[in-house]
Amino acid sequence: MIVDVADRGGGGLAPLLLDDALRALHAPLSDRTVEILLCAAVGRGYGPGVDGRRLLREIVDVWVERVRRDDPSFVPALPGLSVYGALEGKVLARIEEAAPAVRVAVARVPYRSVPEVVPSLERLVSDVDPDLGYRLFLRVMKVYAVSITWSRFEGCLGLGGRFGCHAEVVDDGSLQIPD
Numbered sequence: 001m002i003v004d005v006a007d008r009g010g011g012g013l014a015p016l017l018l019d020d021a022l023r024a025l026h027a028p029l030s031d032r033t034v035e036i037l038l039c040a041a042v043g044r045g046y047g048p049g050v051d052g053r054r055l056l057r058e059i060v061d062v063w064v065e066r067v068r069r070d071d072p073s074f075v076p077a078l079p080g081l082s083v084y085g086a087l088e089g090k091v092l093a094r095i096e097e098a099a100p101a102v103r104v105a106v107a108r109v110p111y112r113s114v115p116e117v118v119p120s121l122e123r124l125v126s127d128v129d130p131d132l133g134y135r136l137f138l139r140v141m142k143v144y145a146v147s148i149t150w151s152r153f154e155g156c157l158g159l160g161g162r163f164g165c166h167a168e169v170v171d172d173g174s175l176q177i178p179d
Contacts, residue, residue: 002059006066018063020132023079025056027128029120036120040106041136043143046114082129090159091130095121095137098146105144112144131163138170 006014024034035052039045060076067074095102099118106114117140125133138156141148148156160170 002062003066006063011066011070014063014066018060018067018076019079020135021056021059021063022076023129023132024124025053025060026078027124029123029127033116033120033123036114036116037124037136040114040117040120040140041143043112044114045111082131084130084163087134087159087162088125088130090162091125091134091137092122094134094152094156094159095125097152098137098141098148101146101148102140102144105146106140108144134159134163135165135169 005017024037027034029037031051031053034056035050036046038052038055039050044050064074064076067076095118102118106112106117121133121137121140124136138160140146157170
């Protein structure tokens with residue numbers, strides 16, 4: 001799956017995804033928080049045997065290899081500080097609005113249950129990067145089929161636009177928006 005994602009768009013996404021993976025790998029977050037976030041992103045239940053930083057290192061290796069197919073001289077660098085600090089409060093507000101529904105959704109199916117996903121997302125936003133935190137929040141909403149109102153969806157699109165996200169990043173058809 002990781003190789004397939006790295007090859008999407010002719011490999012054009014690999015540098016962006018690499019930056020995200022490096023940012024998460026070197027984030028000032030506990031191992032448990034990183035593991036919770038990774039499990040929630042793929043809809044896998046959190047439990048023993050999850051080694052998030054090892055998995056992130058493997059992801060980084062795959063994406064570095066993909067970028068080097070196009071640029072053999074590529075040397076990965078640690079990402080700089082986030083330029084989106086001013087949007088932290090807006091992202092935290094979106095997470096807080098959805099928190100009750102997210103908690104119910106991630107606990108609904110025991111084998112996919114992920115504890116403390118909401119505070120983990122909040123730490124990612126506050127301590128690492130609001131942009132990465134927002135995109136991961138949207139991913140959790142999609143993976144766990146969390147329903148949102150049309151007005152909240154429009155707010156998500158607007159906030160995504162402030163990060164420079166294409167509308168399909170916000171919703172690739174996976175968000176649950178009742179008619």
